[in-house]
Amino acid sequence: MMNGEDTDLIAAEYVLGTLPADERAAAALRALKDKSLAEAIDAWSRRLGPLAEAIPPREAPATVWPEIKARIDALEEVLQTPEQTKAKIIGIERRLRQWRGAAIAASALAASLMLFVGYREVVHPPEKTLVAVLQKDAQSPAFLVSVDLETRVLTIRAVAAEPQRGKSYELWLVNDELRTPRSLGIVGDKPFTVVHPQLAGYSPQVIEQATLAVSLEPEGGSPTGAPTGPVLFAGKLIQATK
Amino acid sequence: MLKPTAADLANLLARVAARDREAFAAVYKATSGKLWGIVVRILPRKDIAEDVLQDVYVRIWERAVSFDPAKASPITWMATIARNRAIDEVRRKSPVSIEDAPESLDVEPGDPSPLDNAQTSEDLRRLQECLQGLDAERREIVLLAYYNGLSRDELAKRFSHPVATIKTWLHRSLAQLRKCLGS
Numbered sequence: 001m002m003n004g005e006d007t008d009l010i011a012a013e014y015v016l017g018t019l020p021a022d023e024r025a026a027a028a029l030r031a032l033k034d035k036s037l038a039e040a041i042d043a044w045s046r047r048l049g050p051l052a053e054a055i056p057p058r059e060a061p062a063t064v065w066p067e068i069k070a071r072i073d074a075l076e077e078v079l080q081t082p083e084q085t086k087a088k089i090i091g092i093e094r095r096l097r098q099w100r101g102a103a104i105a106a107s108a109l110a111a112s113l114m115l116f117v118g119y120r121e122v123v124h125p126p127e128k129t130l131v132a133v134l135q136k137d138a139q140s141p142a143f144l145v146s147v148d149l150e151t152r153v154l155t156i157r158a159v160a161a162e163p164q165r166g167k168s169y170e171l172w173l174v175n176d177e178l179r180t181p182r183s184l185g186i187v188g189d190k191p192f193t194v195v196h197p198q199l200a201g202y203s204p205q206v207i208e209q210a211t212l213a214v215s216l217e218p219e220g221g222s223p224t225g226a227p228t229g230p231v232l233f234a235g236k237l238i239q240a241t242k
Numbered sequence: 243m244l245k246p247t248a249a250d251l252a253n254l255l256a257r258v259a260a261r262d263r264e265a266f267a268a269v270y271k272a273t274s275g276k277l278w279g280i281v282v283r284i285l286p287r288k289d290i291a292e293d294v295l296q297d298v299y300v301r302i303w304e305r306a307v308s309f310d311p312a313k314a315s316p317i318t319w320m321a322t323i324a325r326n327r328a329i330d331e332v333r334r335k336s337p338v339s340i341e342d343a344p345e346s347l348d349v350e351p352g353d354p355s356p357l358d359n360a361q362t363s364e365d366l367r368r369l370q371e372c373l374q375g376l377d378a379e380r381r382e383i384v385l386l387a388y389y390n391g392l393s394r395d396e397l398a399k400r401f402s403h404p405v406a407t408i409k410t411w412l413h414r415s416l417a418q419l420r421k422c423l424g425s
Contacts, residue, residue, distance in 0.1 A: 012416040017284075017329035018387045018394050024333055045322050046314065047423055050366035051388050052321040057275030058282060064292055065270060068299045069263075076261065230334055 011040030015048055025215075025231035032211055032236065033176050132212050132235040142233045143187065145212055152199040152207075156187055161214070161233065169232075170221050173202065174211040186221050187214060211236050246272045251316035258306035266303060273317060274299075277324040284328040284391030294331050298324045332391045372422035380415045383408065 013019045014027045031038040134143040142161035147154045161169060172181040184199065199207065213234040215227040222228050246254065251272065257265035278295055285291040301323050309319055373381050379401065386392045386400070394412070398405040 008420070009413050009416065012420070013412060016384065016387050016412070016416065017325070017333075017391050018397070018412055019333075020393065020395075021333040024330070042313075045318075047369070047420065048388060049314070049318045049322060050363060050369050051385075052280060052318065052325065053363055053366050055276070055279045055283065055389065058279045060274040060278035060295060061288070061292055064274070064278075064295050064299075065267075067292075067296050068270070071296065071300050072263070072266070072303055 007034075007037050008040050011037060012044050014041055015044035021230050022227070026227075029174055029211060029213060029231060029234055030176075032234075033174075033209075130208065130237040130239060132237045134212055134214055134233040134235040136233050143214060143235075145235070145237070147199070147207060147237060149204045149207060152202075154184065154199055158187065161187075164216060166219050167229070168217050168219050168221055169214050170217045170227070170229075172213045172215060172227055172231075173199075173207070174213050174234075175206050175209055177206055177209075178202075181213065181227055183222065183225065184212075186217075208237065208239075248315045248317065252309075252311040255302075255306045255309045255316055258303060259309070269302065270299060273320055276317065277320060280321055280324045281328045283389050284325070284332050290331060291328075294327050295324075298327050301327070329391055333393065368423065369419075372419050375422055376415050376418060380411050383411060384415050384419075387412070 010019070010023075010027050014024060014031075019027060027037065027041075031041055130147040130149065132145040132147075134145060136142065143156050143158055145154065145156045156171060158169075169187040171184040171187050173184055174181045182202075202210075211234055213227070213231045215222070215231045216229040217227070218229075246268070251269065254265045254269045254272075258269060274295070277298055278291070281294050281298070282288075282291045285294060298320075302320060305323070309316065313319075314322070373384070376384065383397050383401065386397065392400070394405050394408050398408045401408070403411075
């Protein structure tokens with residue numbers, strides 16, 4: 001485990017912005033689970049935050065606001081669905097919002113994604129099903145994951161992630177207890193991928209508490225067994241059942 | 243345009259949390275210049291900076307629910323979202339290529355310190371005093387990282403020191419700042 005001083009320096013450099021991309025992504029991911037790191041980041045944001053006061057405003061391009069409005073409209077469209085459906089979506093959304101760490105904040109769009117690609121299994125799931133929306137930010141949900149804890153079958157569907165030439169998407173199980181991210185395999189470009197043998201070795205508790213992350217790796221997967229490329233998408237598993 | 247106070251902005255954000263679009267438009271109007279100023283210093287390429295600014299406001303829309311006025315001022319909270327998103331973007335990109343240059347905005351990359359002519363709050367004045375305690379070069383490194391989003395590698399090139407030295411200096415400078423601010 002990292003000691004307090006390391007954690008504080010990681011937090012300080014995270015806030016200052018000088019961590020290299022991979023360390024930055026790892027820190028953001030770790031902060032979701034590691035309260036001491038999350039608090040250290042908050043503290044450094046408060047320490048350095050006053051510097052931003054000094055930055056002079058510049059007029060933002062006029063094209064930006066209409067684009068933002070259009071994106072908000074798209075986000076909110078999902079809430080125009082019938083009441084019963086809406087209540088369920090909001091229930092999911094509320095649970096999503098409870099995830100700590102705004103970096104992987106949930107959104108109405110994440111809920112709408114469930115509506116489109118897997119709504120029935122989310123609302124009427126078999127017992128012990130976990131789901132996760134893996135996203136870069138709330139606007140770009142890329143993968144939908146469901147995990148059956150009984151059978152340890154994991155289903156992942158690429159929704160918006162585009163295949164990248166000469167690169168592979170690799171799925172990782174991240175849990176502090178495991179110390180390092182564990183590969184669950186390469187995510188194929190077919191809409192469905194099932195990876196089960198890799199999950200069988202982990203206890204339900206470890207899986208339930210895990211964050212799933214997808215990094216971009218050289219074709220065929222990480223050569224080192226640890227993520228080498230940027231973590232592009234991540235999400236927390238949540239109970240699909242009540 | 244009448245400039246909203248921090249309390250006004252906090253009220254507006256509370257309305258944004260309830261999905262009030264009028265309030266959101268008012269927040270944009272009051273803060274977009276500031277956030278754009280933050281983003282373009284780190285991302286001088288206009289097209290990328292525009293995308294990032296869009297993302298920042300969509301995040302503000304979504305996260306207004308989690309804004310806590312007891313923890314941060316509204317503008318500090320929004321500035322943090324903007325800076326984090328801009329830094330994510332600038333770190334994600336491979337080093338800026340030559341063809342990026344023509345589209346760049348005229349942000350002075352060599353000007354590390356907007357501090358010189360800033361009106362300062364008590365917090366900023368205190369931080370400035372602590373920054374004054376650092377050697378000039380190390381202070382400039384911290385400020386270039388903060389204001390222009392320079393990476394350790396870029397700082398190493400600019401100051402002609404090994405990356406490891408820059409990292410050590412950053413750590414020492416940050417530890418010193420923390421100590422100074424804590425007193």
